[in-house]
Amino acid sequence: MSQIKIPNQEFQATGEQNINLTRLKGQNVVLYFYPKDSTPGCTTEGQNFKEHYADFLSHNAVILGVSRDSIKSHENFKSKQQFPFELISDPEEILCNAFDVIKEKNMYGRKYMGIERSTFIIDKNGKVFREWRKVKVKNHVDEVLDVIKTLS
Numbered sequence: 001m002s003q004i005k006i007p008n009q010e011f012q013a014t015g016e017q018n019i020n021l022t023r024l025k026g027q028n029v030v031l032y033f034y035p036k037d038s039t040p041g042c043t044t045e046g047q048n049f050k051e052h053y054a055d056f057l058s059h060n061a062v063i064l065g066v067s068r069d070s071i072k073s074h075e076n077f078k079s080k081q082q083f084p085f086e087l088i089s090d091p092e093e094i095l096c097n098a099f100d101v102i103k104e105k106n107m108y109g110r111k112y113m114g115i116e117r118s119t120f121i122i123d124k125n126g127k128v129f130r131e132w133r134k135v136k137v138k139n140h141v142d143e144v145l146d147v148i149k150t151l152s
Contacts, residue, residue: 004120004128007098012071013086014078019064021095022126028061028151029122030144032135033101035115037069037077037087041137045117046083048141053084055145059152060124066090067115101133119144123151 010018021029032049034042049056049063056063063085069077074087088095096102096115103116116134121144123129130147132140 011088013088014074015086025126026124030061030063032119033066033115034117037073045137046081050083052141052145059148061148064088066095
């Protein structure tokens with residue numbers, strides 16, 4: 001498994017929260033990075049996590065979404081989709097860089113740097129237990145939940 005160094009700092013999140021991942025020891029954390037609020041793939045992925053939210057909770061797992069969008073954008077997205085979990089705003093790309101999810105992308109021949117859809121499970125001891133990169137939304141949440149079930 002990669003040696004990801006989880007930053008020991010607070011990040012602004014929805015619900016007027018500041019979240020420090022290193023302080024979530026004792027719980028499993030599902031940290032999913034997505035490109036942009038309110039886009040079709042990101043909405044579907046969030047909805048899939050929402051549908052299984054109770055299952056994750058019953059296995060001592062916290063779900064956190066991360067993108068570079070502003071808190072205002074996150075609050076609107078969370079409210080509109082009725083997500084029961086928080087979204088972390090990472091405009092300075094501190095978490096994105098720590099987890100190495102900023103990749104060159106290509107849309108209609110235009111190259112740019114953006115978030116590659118990725119999910120990480122941080123175990124109760126604060127270590128990255130599993131990672132998925134270049135995530136395809138379909139059936140992804142089921143896979144993540146299956147791994148979480150093995151940890152509880």
